[in-house]
Amino acid sequence: MDIEKLIEEIKKKKSFLCVGLDVDLEKIPPHLKELEDPIFEFNKAIIEATHSYAVAYKPNTAFYEAYGIQGWKSLERTIRYLNTNYPEIFTIADAKRGDIGNTSTRYAKAFLEAMNFDSITVAPYMGKDSVEPFLAFENKHTILLALTSNQGANDFQLQETQQNQLFEQVIATSQKWKNAERLMYVVGATKAAHFKKIRAIAPHHFLLVPGVGAQGGSLKEVCRFGLTEDIGLLINSSRGIIYASKEKDFAEKAALKAQELQQEMAIYLN
Amino acid sequence: MDIEKLIEEIKKKKSFLCVGLDVDLEKIPPHLKELEDPIFEFNKAIIEATHSYAVAYKPNTAFYEAYGIQGWKSLERTIRYLNTNYPEIFTIADAKRGDIGNTSTRYAKAFLEAMNFDSITVAPYMGKDSVEPFLAFENKHTILLALTSNQGANDFQLQETQQNQLFEQVIATSQKWKNAERLMYVVGATKAAHFKKIRAIAPHHFLLVPGVGAQGGSLKEVCRFGLTEDIGLLINSSRGIIYASKEKDFAEKAALKAQELQQEMAIYLN
Numbered sequence: 020m021d022i023e024k025l026i027e028e029i030k031k032k033k034s035f036l037c038v039g040l041d042v043d044l045e046k047i048p049p050h051l052k053e054l055e056d057p058i059f060e061f062n063k064a065i066i067e068a069t070h071s072y073a074v075a076y077k078p079n080t081a082f083y084e085a086y087g088i089q090g091w092k093s094l095e096r097t098i099r100y101l102n103t104n105y106p107e108i109f110t111i112a113d114a115k116r117g118d119i120g121n122t123s124t125r126y127a128k129a130f131l132e133a134m135n136f137d138s139i140t141v142a143p144y145m146g147k148d149s150v151e152p153f154l155a156f157e158n159k160h161t162i163l164l165a166l167t168s169n170q171g172a173n174d175f176q177l178q179e180t181q182q183n184q185l186f187e188q189v190i191a192t193s194q195k196w197k198n199a200e201r202l203m204y205v206v207g208a209t210k211a212a213h214f215k216k217i218r219a220i221a222p223h224h225f226l227l228v229p230g231v232g233a234q235g236g237s238l239k240e241v242c243r244f245g246l247t248e249d250i251g252l253l254i255n256s257s258r259g260i261i262y263a264s265k266e267k268d269f270a271e272k273a274a275l276k277a278q279e280l281q282q283e284m285a286i287y288l289n
Numbered sequence: 290m291d292i293e294k295l296i297e298e299i300k301k302k303k304s305f306l307c308v309g310l311d312v313d314l315e316k317i318p319p320h321l322k323e324l325e326d327p328i329f330e331f332n333k334a335i336i337e338a339t340h341s342y343a344v345a346y347k348p349n350t351a352f353y354e355a356y357g358i359q360g361w362k363s364l365e366r367t368i369r370y371l372n373t374n375y376p377e378i379f380t381i382a383d384a385k386r387g388d389i390g391n392t393s394t395r396y397a398k399a400f401l402e403a404m405n406f407d408s409i410t411v412a413p414y415m416g417k418d419s420v421e422p423f424l425a426f427e428n429k430h431t432i433l434l435a436l437t438s439n440q441g442a443n444d445f446q447l448q449e450t451q452q453n454q455l456f457e458q459v460i461a462t463s464q465k466w467k468n469a470e471r472l473m474y475v476v477g478a479t480k481a482a483h484f485k486k487i488r489a490i491a492p493h494h495f496l497l498v499p500g501v502g503a504q505g506g507s508l509k510e511v512c513r514f515g516l517t518e519d520i521g522l523l524i525n526s527s528r529g530i531i532y533a534s535k536e537k538d539f540a541e542k543a544a545l546k547a548q549e550l551q552q553e554m555a556i557y558l559n
Contacts, residue, residue, distance in 0.1 A: 041392070081386070081395035082395055084396065084399040087361070087365070087399070087403055088362060091358050092358060095357070095358070115386065115388055117412060118349070119441075122311070122351045122352070125351035125354070125355040126354065129351070133355075142385070143414060143445065144412050146442060146446070147444050148439050148441040149441050164414055164415065167415050168389070169415060169419065170416070170418050171418040171419050174417050174462055175458065175462070176414065176415075178455075181449045181451070185450075188445065189445065192445075
């Protein structure tokens with residue numbers, strides 16, 4: 020998807036909400052478990068209930084791989100459902116892949132070509148030649164881990180290098196790579212204080228922001244320092260939306276939670 | 290697998306060779322493509338031909354994911370074949386995963402429990418809580434990317450932090466994590482000059498070393514600085530062995546290449 024289309028969709032829906040489809044069979048309503056493909060049925064119901072409030076969906080591949088081949092089938096059905104019914108919605112394979120050149124190309128083809136996701140999350144540790152193969156795909160986007168929302172971000176990402184902190188170096192260095200205009204960055208909402216710094220290095224790139232809600236990040240703070248003229252933010256919520264209820268009304272309750280976030284976003288967009 | 294068993298096997302076979310099962314359908318002999326599961330048949334033939342010279346096999350997941358569900362089936366059949374027929378052989382899921390805590394647990398379960406690999410490669414960028422879930426599995430091993438063999442290693446891994454280079458910090462910091470005795474590290478053979486430094490920080494941990502052969506690393510140099518009393522090295526070769534011939538004699542030629550490496554290793558073990 021062209022980035023302009025994503026921006027258009029955000030303006031139309033007054034929302035920059037991404038819904039994380041991290042489906043755990045232990046947490047979905049019992050009545051779904053009797054169906055042939057409970058994960059897909061759950062996703063379908065969530066998508067139907069929330070698509071007016073969301074501009075992006077993000078399945079995390081770990082949740083699908085955990086169920087082996089059946090899980091991969093559910094993932095493939097989910098992305099196909101989105102691409103068929105809601106081609107205007109931005110899709111993210113939250114896969115956090117990354118390997119040497121030729122091998123990264125294989126991952127890129129699997130997610131951006133065969134499954135036709137609009138984007139994929141990628142880990143930066145292996146550097147330029149591990150990321151550029153993802154960037155080679157036209158109208159596709161590579162979302163590089165920069166500053167994540169977890170405790171472990173302190174271990175390396177926030178370490179001082181000789182010039183700055185490692186995450187800043189990741190953002191600055193990656194902007195010199197080929198097709199860098201197709202980059203976005205993962206920046207945790209729990210790190211709101213760093214958004215100003217990040218916008219100084221990456222004034223226009225979209226940031227995918229997990230950690231609002233359950234993990235304690237503030238949407239208001241993120242918007243204050245993160246919003247750009249072209250919005251430049253995708254705020255992800257997973258558990259807060261998809262597990263708002265574990266009963267038969269799960270989709271209805273998910274819609275309410277998504278709408279709540281959308282309404283708050285509409286305020287910041289004005 | 291207990292690390293003692295791996296060491297025993299190395300001593301018995303006089304080999305610390307790992308064979309990378311990175312199967313590309315474009316590169317396998319044409320006669321295999323007519324079979325129902327060409328990737329598995331290729332792997333099976335390679336394993337049968339090389340298992341006397343190798344102590345470990347390492348499928349890189351990218352090569353399987355690239356073929357969607359069929360690829361995952363081939364991967365599952367390959368690991369099942371190894372576990373059934375050669376339980377004494379160490380298996381590595383070269384998956385380079387890593388995510389926040391709960392999500393890493395899902396990846397760990399998929400590879401270490403459901404597929405029953407002995408180990409998995411993991412990216413360190415997200416820090417402690419992204420790696421410890423893998424380390425929680427008894428008799429399993431987590432192989433952390435430290436210093437990779439590709440050009441992109443210069444971008445971040447070799448950057449100077451305030452104390453040392455990032456890869457040294459990754460090795461030093463990770464040794465403080467829970468169950469750190471289950472850690473191994475990926476260190477590219479192309480970085481032989483760094484092995485001395487690494488052995489100063491991690492004197493006993495096993496190192497998984499790609500980059501001998503095709504990528505230009507020297508087995509002799511790696512052994513000179515990397516070998517420990519308990520060996521402490523697994524040297525990986527993928528293309529150099531599995532694509533030694535692209536004709537009907539591929540398995541035979543693969544065996545010759547593996548044997549060549551094993552014989553060189555036997556010298557350094559003395």
